[in-house]
Amino acid sequence: MSNTSQTPKVVSLTPAVFHLPEKVNAVSRSYGENPIVPRGPKFKPVLDRVRHGLVAALGADQDYEAILLTGSGSTAIAAVLGSCLRPSERLLVIRNGAYGDRIFEFSRAIGQTVIDYELPYGHRPDLAKVEALLADADAVAMVHGGTSTCTLNPVAEVGAIAKRLGKKLLMDGISSLYVEPIDLAAWNVAAVMGSCNKGLHSHPNMTAAIVRKDLLADMATFPSRTPNLELYKTWKSQVAGAHPYTIDPMSVLQVDAALSALADEGGVAGRHAIYQARCDILRPGYERLGLVIARFPEQPLQSIGTMLEIPQGTSYNALADRLANTVVDGHVFEIYSAQGKLSDRYFRLFHMGDYPLEAYRIFLRALASSLG
Numbered sequence: 001m002s003n004t005s006q007t008p009k010v011v012s013l014t015p016a017v018f019h020l021p022e023k024v025n026a027v028s029r030s031y032g033e034n035p036i037v038p039r040g041p042k043f044k045p046v047l048d049r050v051r052h053g054l055v056a057a058l059g060a061d062q063d064y065e066a067i068l069l070t071g072s073g074s075t076a077i078a079a080v081l082g083s084c085l086r087p088s089e090r091l092l093v094i095r096n097g098a099y100g101d102r103i104f105e106f107s108r109a110i111g112q113t114v115i116d117y118e119l120p121y122g123h124r125p126d127l128a129k130v131e132a133l134l135a136d137a138d139a140v141a142m143v144h145g146g147t148s149t150c151t152l153n154p155v156a157e158v159g160a161i162a163k164r165l166g167k168k169l170l171m172d173g174i175s176s177l178y179v180e181p182i183d184l185a186a187w188n189v190a191a192v193m194g195s196c197n198k199g200l201h202s203h204p205n206m207t208a209a210i211v212r213k214d215l216l217a218d219m220a221t222f223p224s225r226t227p228n229l230e231l232y233k234t235w236k237s238q239v240a241g242a243h244p245y246t247i248d249p250m251s252v253l254q255v256d257a258a259l260s261a262l263a264d265e266g267g268v269a270g271r272h273a274i275y276q277a278r279c280d281i282l283r284p285g286y287e288r289l290g291l292v293i294a295r296f297p298e299q300p301l302q303s304i305g306t307m308l309e310i311p312q313g314t315s316y317n318a319l320a321d322r323l324a325n326t327v328v329d330g331h332v333f334e335i336y337s338a339q340g341k342l343s344d345r346y347f348r349l350f351h352m353g354d355y356p357l358e359a360y361r362i363f364l365r366a367l368a369s370s371l372g
């Protein structure tokens with residue numbers, strides 16, 4: 001059935017650049033004919049709708065505000081750390097993966113006093129230890145969807161501890177928002193480092209912070225530390241329909257379209273079901289091929305992808321090369337290495353973006369022939 005005379009469809013099995021919904025692509029095609037001035041009267045309704053849509057899709061519009069920022073997920077990490085903490089506050093960082101390391105690194109860079117709870121990648125944090133460490137801190141930061149190991153961290157449990165002790169919880173939701181079930185208010189999350197790319201399926205150039213309204217009110221008195229990423233000042237400006245710096249209205253319209261595409265799929269619950277259906281095809285398929293899925297005790301797997309052991313007798317590069325260059329049923333596949341210290345032993349296969357289930361069935365055939 002392979003058709004080598006036509007350009008193959010490239011399917012991305014990576015977590016940030018993948019095919020986007022047709023509604024987002026329609027904006028990309030037509031915007032040039034009709035640009036919007038980011039301070040004019042046409043911009044405010046779009047900004048209002050997107051900021052509201054970002055929290056409404058999470059069922060969090062009562063208690064939270066979304067603030068849009070130009071940049072990728074890391075921009076939201078810097079903005080939340082630099083804007084949602086007083087300089088004197090002691091921050092417990094729970095880290096068991098590459099992005100927890102990033103939170104640690106950024107916190108140190110802005111001069112925050114950090115209490116470091118470092119675990120081996122993928123390992124579940126010990127909740128009694130979290131409770132003991134948090135007693136001596138003012139706030140705690142952690143990743144929800146651990147993209148470097150494809151596992152989920154126990155944010156709800158840590159949130160309950162933070163609530164009991166009266167501490168602030170900052171969550172990196174960059175790879176879990178809009179895909180995994182999340183209840184920000186019930187989990188006691190004070191602020192979220194977000195993304196408009198990953199689970200929301202817009203481009204990787206626009207991001208968002210989501211901040212609980214009581215914290216936002218406190219932030220009016222916090223000194224500024226990350227000049228162009230200051231969330232309180234940016235929020236004030238966005239409520240008035242503007243942005244303190246240049247913002248790209250096309251990107252904002254693409255996020256608007258991505259929110260509309262999410263609603264078409266039945267919101268977060270609908271998208272979660274779509275991603276789970278992909279897991280249900282792929283994970284048993286990997287195991288039938290003799291591949292070993294990386295699992296960590298009491299840490300559920302993320303819905304967006306799977307980390308696997310590199311099989312004996314092959315290398316990541318050889319496998320990636322074969323999958324990218326061998327056309328199977330009109331498709332080729334781009335896969336992803338593991339991060340840093342995991343990359344010798346593991347690789348990752350994400351299933352994000354706008355692809356039909358059939359693409360993943362074809363992928364399993366491509367994988368079988370690349371391994372065989």
Ligand SMILES: *Cc1c(COP(=O)(O)O)cnc(C)c1O
Binds near residue numbers: 075099145147174
């Ligand atoms: C993708 C990701 C980030 C941010 O990465 P960028 O390099 O800025 O795109 C942060 N945290 C998590 C959990 C992620 O998956």
